[in-house]
Amino acid sequence: MNDILITNIKELLQAPEEAVSYVAGDRMKEIPRVKNAWLWIKDGKIFDFGSMDELEDKNGLPANRIEASGKYVLPAWCDSHTHLVYPQSREIEYIDKIKGLSYEEIAERGGGILNSAKKMQEASEDKLFEDAMKRIQEITRWGTGAVEIKSGYGLTTESELKMLRVIKRLKKNSPLTIKATFLGAHSIPMEYRNDQSKYVDIVINEMLPKVAEEELADFVDVFCDKGFFTVEDTDRILEAAAKFGMRPKIHANELDYSGGIQVGVKHNALSVDHLEFTGDDEIAALKDSDTMPTILPGAAFFLNMALAPARKMMESGLPVALATDFNPGSSPSGNMQLIMAMGSIMYRMLPEEVINAVTINTAYAMNVEKELGTITKGKKANILITKNIPSPEYLTYAYGENKVETVILNGEVV
Ligand code: NIG
Ligand code: FE
DSSP states (O other), X not given: OOOEEEEEEEEEESOOSSOOSOOOGGGGGOOOEEEEEEEEEETTEEEEEEEGGGGGGOSSOOSOEEEOTTOEEEEOEEEOOBOOOOSOOOHHHHHHHHTTOOHHHHHHTTOTHHHHHHXXXXXXXXXXHHXXXXXXXXXXXXXXXXXXXXXXXXXXXHHHHHHHHHHHHHHHHOSSEEEEEEEEETSOOGXXXXXXXXXXXXXXIIIHHHHHHTTXXXXXXXXXXXXXXXXXXXXXXXXXXXXXXXXXXXXXXXXXXXXXXXXXXXXXXXXEEEOSSOOHHHHHHHTTSSOEEEEOHHHHHHTTOOOOXXXXXXXXXXXXXXXXXXBTTTBOOOOHHHHHHHHHHHHOOOHHHHHHHHTHHHHHHTTOTTTSSSOOTTSBOOEEEXXXXXXXXXXXXXXXXXXXXXXXXXXXXX
């Protein structure tokens, strides 16, 4: 593996002196930086960095150089919430949406997640893998270096395992850092609509043990919301998953004050995601917890929903993470740069807050904060070099263009 020296970097962004797990509250306004910097990548890791003034003293500098004057270097984005393994796009029900049907109404008609689940039954593992791989290559070009991917379009044991095996294959074959989440409780199949606890039993007694046995999932998720799974269902699933060592990442409070945030915190969830319905009680529950509040601007934008109170959360001292929710039904884009712009435009987050929200905070939300999310010596060299752009603020301002020129994963240019 070739060492790389990046020189004359306009600014190295997100390079804290001390390693942090995540950044919360007012501290989200700060991005630790080194001006006129160099960065040395060795054996796939960040070996060293500093200011150009001190570079000459270093011994054995690599011959392989990337000149980065006028450009910024940052950790590659971590996208901590996606459903990017799916059988088909769903633009047809998007038309229903344009005509005025709500997400819940579409779900009630057997559209939405159930629509994807039907297609999933017929999809081959190879095709799912190839399609997902293309999506992964696409998001890499926008600067993503780590991604969490959920199951949840299976909804039968066989089909859920199929999805998770595809994710396992992606882990092996892609240079991105990938985490897998088991989301058997994504929607209630039609045949269990009158007795949903029976479906929850299947998730617990049939799916979970097999997922654990094949070591297919890092985390567990439940869509705990109005019209989907209840707090009691969620409680049961999370308790069962804890026995297999799976930490929760919960879909919560997207459609109502569902109690999802509280039940997530109760089970020490790594993250609770969506959060459109977050009030004082929910904020109080999140305070002093180890749970990362994660907002998914793409879904709120696509579904025209109320917005999660990002500013209020940060003013209360909470951290905030931003992820894409890349999926065919409510957020058909995995472009983290677009999500970053939405963070500023829709949620009034400062560019610095956004950068924290898509690097170290999402790294935490997928349990990789020790290896990713900041420019720190010894961390994995998953970094990006921007194009020649005028300022870091430009990253969340120019919402349509790709500001990333080069992506380096595991120390290699991809
Ligand atoms: O995160 N909210 C629940 N699940 C997905 C939507 C999935 C779908 O509609 O296919 C989400 O938005
Ligand atoms: Fe989601």
